[in-house]
Amino acid sequence: MTPAPEWEDDFNRWYDTHHIPIRMAAPGFLGAQRYRNVEGPAYLAVYDMQTPEALKTPDYLRIKQNPSEQTNWMLANVGDFTRYTGELISWQQRPDVEDDRVLDSAYLYAVFFSVPAEHEEAFNAWYVEDHVPLLLGCEHWLGCRRYRIVDGHPAAFTHMALHHLADLAALQSRAREAARATPWRAKLAAEPWFKGHYAVFSRHGAAFRATPTV
Template identity: 55%
Template sequence: MAGKGKSILFSEMTPGPDFEAEFNSWYDTVHIPERMVCPGFVSGQRYRRHEGSGYLAVYEMDDLGAMTTAAYTKVKTQPSEQSAWMLKNVTGFTRYLANETSVRAKGDVDAAVNAPVLYAVAFNVPAEAAADFDSWYEQDHVPLLMEEPRWLMVRRLRVTDGVPETYTHLALHYLADADALNSPAREKAHETPWRARLSHEPWFKGTYTVFDRTGPRQFATA
C-alpha cells in the first residue's frame, strides 16, 4: 500500500515520563486514527528520537489542502478531554507543514519511506541564496550521500509554515541504519568545495535530528 504523499505535517511532542505509556497509547489509538479519516491524508508514521526523549509523527498528505477540510478542522478544534489534556501537557512541541520538491530513492519509494531510521535536516535559507543552496543539495550533496548503500532515499521539501523555528528547507533522509551517518560517503559529501563555500555563510546552520521508526504505519481510511 502506498504510504507517501506530496506534502507532510512534521510534528514532535515529548510526554513526561509519568504519562509516556498513556501518551503512546493515545497517539496510536486516538490521535493518528482521527486524522486518517480526514480527506487528503494518506498515512501517518511515528518515530522516537535516536538519542534523548521525544517523539515525531510524519503525516503524509495528498497536498496541504488536507489541513483545511471541514473534517480536519473539527478534529483540530474540538478535541476530546483526553486529547486536550495530552496536548496541554506535552513539551518539545514542533509543527511544520511542507511540500515535497524532489525525491531520490534506491528502488521502490514506498519501501524506502518505511526505512527504520529517519534523519531530518532543516535550514532557514535566505531567498537570495535559495537557488545556490538548492543546486548544491541536488547536484553535489545528495548524489554523494546516495553512494552509501544504506542511504535509501532523500526527500526535499519546502516549508510553508511552522513553529517554533523559522525554516524554509527540510530534507528527510531515509536510512537502513543510523551508522550510515558515519560512512565514508557522508564524509565525502561534507568535504566538497561547494559545501565548504556555503558553510561560511551565516545562515548555514542547520538542525540535524535522528529518529528511529516506532510502530506500524497507519493508512487513510477516508
C-alpha cells in the same frame, strides 16, 4: 512532542489509537509514521498529505476544533511541541530501492535550514545535484525527501530534509564524509546562514494509511 516518563505509555496509546487514526479518515491525508528520538523520549510524527490544503478542509477543522478531553490534556502537558508543514520539492533515492522501502526505513535523519530567499536556488541545486547523490553512495542511505516549509512553529525554518536510513552506520560512512567535503558545500558553509538543525529518530510502530472512503 516529548511526554513525561510516567505517562509516556499513555501518550503512545493515545497517539496510536486516537490522534492519528481520526486524521487518516480526513480527505487529503495519505499516511503517517511515528518515530522516537534516538537520544531521548521525544517523538516525531510525519504525516503525508496530498497538499497542505488538507489542513484546511471542513473535516480536518472539525477534528482540530473539537478535541477529546484526553487530547486537550496531552497537548497541554506535552513538552517541546513543534509543527512544520511543507511542500515536497524533491525526492531522491537509491535506484535499487522501492518507494515503500524508503518510507519504511528504520531511521529518519531530519535536517532543517533557514535559507534566505536570495540563496534558495543555489541551496536547492547543491542539495539535489551534489549532496544527496553522494550520500546515496552508501547502501544504508535509502533516500531523501525535501520540503519547502510553508508553515511552522516555533523556529523559522524554510527547508526540511527527511533522510531515510536503513542503518545509523550511514552517518559515519565514507559517502557522508565525501558529501560534506565538496567544494560546493564548502562555498555554502562559508555563508553565515548555513547552520543546520539535526535530529535522528528510530521508527516507532507500524505505518498508518488513509482510511478508504465509501
